Amino acid sequence: MAQHSLHNVSVHIRDRKKVEDTLECFRKGGPNRVQVISDFDMTLTRFAYNGTRVPTCHNIIDNSRLISEEGKKKLKDLLNTYYPIEIDPALTVEEKLPFMVEWWTKAHNFLVAEKIQKSQITQVVKESNVMLREGFDVFFRQLHKNGIPLFIFSAGIGDILEEVIRQAGVFYSNITVVSNYMDFDGNVSGLLQGFKGDLIHTYNKHEGALKNSRHFEKLNDQRNVILLGDSLGDLQMADGVENMENILKIGYLNDKVDKLRDQYLKGYDIVLEKDETLNVVNAILQYISAQN
Numbered sequence: 001m002a003q004h005s006l007h008n009v010s011v012h013i014r015d016r017k018k019v020e021d022t023l024e025c026f027r028k029g030g031p032n033r034v035q036v037i038s039d040f041d042m043t044l045t046r047f048a049y050n051g052t053r054v055p056t057c058h059n060i061i062d063n064s065r066l067i068s069e070e071g072k073k074k075l076k077d078l079l080n081t082y083y084p085i086e087i088d089p090a091l092t093v094e095e096k097l098p099f100m101v102e103w104w105t106k107a108h109n110f111l112v113a114e115k116i117q118k119s120q121i122t123q124v125v126k127e128s129n130v131m132l133r134e135g136f137d138v139f140f141r142q143l144h145k146n147g148i149p150l151f152i153f154s155a156g157i158g159d160i161l162e163e164v165i166r167q168a169g170v171f172y173s174n175i176t177v178v179s180n181y182m183d184f185d186g187n188v189s190g191l192l193q194g195f196k197g198d199l200i201h202t203y204n205k206h207e208g209a210l211k212n213s214r215h216f217e218k219l220n221d222q223r224n225v226i227l228l229g230d231s232l233g234d235l236q237m238a239d240g241v242e243n244m245e246n247i248l249k250i251g252y253l254n255d256k257v258d259k260l261r262d263q264y265l266k267g268y269d270i271v272l273e274k275d276e277t278l279n280v281v282n283a284i285l286q287y288i289s290a291q292n
């Protein structure tokens with residue numbers, strides 16, 4: 001395993017030869033053969049800024065003026081109970097599963113009780129501290145310019161996620177989002193009455209990926225996949241891709257770094273630590289898209 005350090009950022013490469021061979025295949029195939037599948041929270045968004053955690057889609061709502069003080073406390077208690085389970089290096093995915101369902105279900109029920117209106121979402125995202133990773137503009141622009149499909153697969157909240165990338169000016173036509181979408185009633189201001197479809201949480205992305213196999217069927221030529229994630233659950237996001245030829249899995253290891261490094265290196269080809277940028281994937285995309 002190779003390790004490189006730049007400005008405190010650590011880049012761990014599980015098998016340098018394999019990564020080099022994969023990149024060579026990607027370069028030979030060119031941008032027309034590539035698709036990117038990415039998680040959202042803490043993968044396309046930053047984990048922290050100036051030592052403070054950057055909010056996830058859920059946190060944007062939880063911390064907003066839409067939520068009563070009592071509601072905020074309940075949602076914070078859930079975060080403090082379940083986030084440590086989500087990232088616990090000592091628990092298996094199977095052991096974490098029921099807790100994740102419990103967390104998302106309780107949180108969504110609390111949000112429904114807060115009588116959130118659709119018309120308030122845009123302003124709440126504007127007022128939040130959410131930040132996409134440095135280099136996001138290059139990332140989204142490069143993908144769009146080269147016609148590379150981007151599938152964002154998130155256990156966050158789809159309406160919030162879309163608003164974040166819309167406000168950042170990068171919600172291009174090559175993007176497909178699969179996430180938990182809010183279900184608003186038919187009134188003019190739209191009152192939150194639940195969430196649509198099957199719940200997506202951190203550790204059921206395998207099932208979610210298979211359910212979206214029709215999306216991947218349309219991308220029959222894009223057999224080279226770049227996967228970006230920040231959890232061990234994200235490793236399954238490409239399970240619905242048919243006829244895959246090559247995959248490069250890049251993982252952001254944000255929390256419990258020393259305890260989780262080995263587990264991450266079993267699944268991800270490249271593991272990034274203390275990296276709040278999209279520089280690595282941007283460099284790879286540039287390499288693939290360069291004229292030869």
Ligand SMILES: Nc1ccn([C@@H]2O[C@H](COP(=O)(O)O)[C@@H](O)[C@H]2O)c(=O)n1
Pocket residue numbers: 039040041042056057058059079083086103104107153154155156201202231
């Ligand atoms: N009530 C909740 C539930 C989940 N989270 C965090 O959101 C992340 C979800 O999404 P991805 O885009 O990474 O799939 C997840 O890692 C949870 O930590 C939350 O903040 N509040």
